[in-house]
Amino acid sequence: xxxxxxxxxxxxxxxxxxxxxxxxxxxxxxxxxxxxxxxxxxxxxxxxxxxxxxxxxxxxxxxxxxxxxxxxxxxxxxxxxxxxxxxxxxxxxxxxxxxxxxxxxxxxxxxxxxxxxxxxxxxxxxxxxxxxxxxxxxxxxxxxxxxxxxxxxxxxxxxxxxxxxxxxxxxxxxxxxxxxxxxxxxxxxxxxxxxxxxxxxxxxxxxxxxxxxxxxxxxxxxxxxxxxxxxxxxxxxxxxxxxxxxxxxxxxxxxxxxxxxxxxxxxxxxxxxxxxxxxxxxxxxxxxxxxxxxxxxxxxxxxxxxxxxxxxxxxxxxxxxxxxxxxxxxxxxxxxxxxxxxxxxxxxxxxxxxxxxxxxxxxxxxxxxxxxxxxxxxxxxxxxxxxxxxxxxxxxxxxxxxxxxxxxxxxxxxxxxxxxxxxxxxxxxxxxxxxxxxxxxxxxxxxxxxxxxxxxxxxxxxxxxxxxxxxxxxxxxxxxxxxxxxxxxxxxxxxxxxxxxxxxxxxxxxxxxxxx
Numbered sequence: 387x388x389x390x391x392x393x394x395x396x397x398x399x400x401x402x403x404x405x406x407x408x409x410x411x412x413x414x415x416x417x418x419x420x421x422x423x424x425x426x427x428x429x430x431x432x433x434x435x436x437x438x439x440x441x442x443x444x445x446x447x448x449x450x451x452x453x454x455x456x457x458x459x460x461x462x463x464x465x466x467x468x469x470x471x472x473x474x475x476x477x478x479x480x481x482x483x484x485x486x487x488x489x490x491x492x493x494x495x496x497x498x499x500x501x502x503x504x505x506x507x508x509x510x511x512x513x514x515x516x517x518x519x520x521x522x523x524x525x526x527x528x529x530x531x532x533x534x535x536x537x538x539x540x541x542x543x544x545x546x547x548x549x550x551x552x553x554x555x556x557x558x559x560x561x562x563x564x565x566x567x568x569x570x571x572x573x574x575x576x577x578x579x580x581x582x583x584x585x586x587x588x589x590x591x592x593x594x595x596x597x598x599x600x601x602x603x604x605x606x607x608x609x610x611x612x613x614x615x616x617x618x619x620x621x622x623x624x625x626x627x628x629x630x631x632x633x634x635x636x637x638x639x640x641x642x643x644x645x646x647x648x649x650x651x652x653x654x655x656x657x658x659x660x661x662x663x664x665x666x667x668x669x670x671x672x673x674x675x676x677x678x679x680x681x682x683x684x685x686x687x688x689x690x691x692x693x694x695x696x697x698x699x700x701x702x703x704x705x706x707x708x709x710x711x712x713x714x715x716x717x718x719x720x721x722x723x724x725x726x727x728x729x730x731x732x733x734x735x736x737x738x739x740x741x742x743x744x745x746x747x748x749x750x751x752x753x754x755x756x757x758x759x760x761x762x763x764x765x766x767x768x769x770x771x772x773x774x775x776x777x778x779x780x781x782x783x784x785x786x787x788x789x790x791x792x793x794x795x796x797x798x799x800x801x802x803x804x805x806x807x808x809x810x811x812x813x814x815x816x817x818x819x820x821x822x823x824x825x826x827x828x829x830x831x832x833x834x835x836x837x838x839x840x841x842x843x844x845x846x847x848x849x850x851x852x853x854x855x856x857x858x859x860x861x862x863x864x865x866x867x868x869x870x871x872x873x874x875x876x877x878x879x880x881x882x883x884x885x886x887x888x889x890x891x892x893x894x895x896x897x898x899x900x901x902x
Contacts, residue, residue: 400603406551407603408536408604409551412536414600416555417593419529420563421590423566424570425582429570430702432575432710432724435707438498438512441854442852446844451644460531464827466629471616473533477528481529481590483522484594490515493515493580523640523644536607538814539817546747550747552811560735568726570583571724571726575724647844650841665831676899680819680820683819688835694762695839698801699840701801704847706728711859714788715727730798731805742803757895758902761807766804767888770878773797773876777877812832849868
């Protein structure tokens with residue numbers, strides 16, 4: 387008989403490298419899901435501005451609406467999985483939608499062209515593109531919060547391997563991201579956008595097959611809490627089928643929303659208010675004092691991530707166009723594409739994450755490990771310092787007006803260390819600080835904060851919008867000044883907010899009541 391996960395790896399014969407086998411099923415599934423996601427993420431803005439000839443502002447609007455929705459949908463997906471579907475069924479359904487969405491992105495249509503002062507676009511292909519984004523958005527809503535929640539359920543509450551396990555899981559995310567930005571980015575920019583997007587779809591299919599094969603290693607921890615509820619008839623249909631049909635019907639709404647950035651912003655604000663009011667009621671009526679304090683700390687940490695992600699997500703927005711237009715990408719042996727520059731984040735995570743995971747364990751054994759709030763403050767400050775590297779580099783362009791590659795590499799390194807100090811630790815904090823019966827909702831709220839940050843990131847990027855002619859920059863020197871001004875502002879925002887978090891960290895640690 388197989389044993390369940392215990393805090394003592396030596397007593398557990400169902401482990402790999404001291405961790406539950408189910409962790410590595412989730413690792414592989416998320417690897418391929420992130421391959422598909424990042425395979426199109428860094429292509430998206432360049433595809434819109436270079437192929438469909440969108441202005442920078444219009445491209446940022448689509449990117450912001452898409453990214454905001456893709457992180458907001460987990461609120462709904464997490465609630466449905468918690469109450470009805472269970473995590474396993476939600477992941478399988480979401481993965482199926484993702485496969486269809488990514489493959490639909492391969493329909494690129496006719497390239498836009500100028501006719502006098504007008505731009506002629508293939509509107510039919512654009513609508514297919516928007517509907518494919520809708521499939522991806524709804525699919526991520528079902529898959530993303532629940533795969534992370536499954537990882538948390540594989541460990542007992544005080545299992546010391548939990549943070550290390552989430553860091554390993556995070557490496558799976560970034561292994562997929564690294565290979566995707568190299569391969570899909572190269573295929574898309576060198577051979578045609580359809581090849582990059584199509585390769586992302588194949589990756590998602592592999593992820594879905596991996597999860598289907600490895601379900602037995604989850605040991606029932608991802609099943610519905612009450613299977614009978616799924617069989618109950620609602621409007622003449624089993625509730626489970628009604629959920630699936632409702633999700634499919636929602637594609638029409640999401641297809642329209644992704645085309646209206648301002649409306650997505652308003653919806654996210656409204657949804658955030660509803661979630662906060664619901665949590666306030668839950669804290670007042672259904673929590674013990676210790677649970678209430680822990681949940682309040684989690685809410686504070688979650689809100690602080692809006693600043694971090696608004697800075698960090700410049701990578702697929704202003705930093706992608708900066709890499710395309712300003713950075714000297716000639717590396718001697720080859721010239722990197724702008725999308726491949728984005729692979730630096732994943733590369734640094736793969737190389738640095740094991741060191742940081744070991745460091746947390748080493749410090750923890752000696753009682754020196756920084757608290758979660760302190761890690762958050764470090765993460766936010768490092769995000770700001772990354773833009774400081776770009777500001778320094780922008781002071782010394784070459785004769786062609788290009789900035790040396792080393793500066794954007796340094797920016798990505800600083801951002802990556804900041805991400806590792808905050809994101810995997812934050813995912814772990816959600817599972818540790820949440821009241822168990824609302825952990826899916828809190829995981830969704832975590833992604834809702836990220837969703838709002840995506841909208842903010844797109845609007846911030848507009849401060850460095852550059853005038854183009856048929857997708858090409860008309861004044862490189864003016865563009866460099868514009869980007870430098872934006873990055874300077876982001877430097878001071880990151881340092882300032884990170885310092886505030888550091889100052890209040892003792893108060894937050896006290897409210898965690900022994901949970902680190």
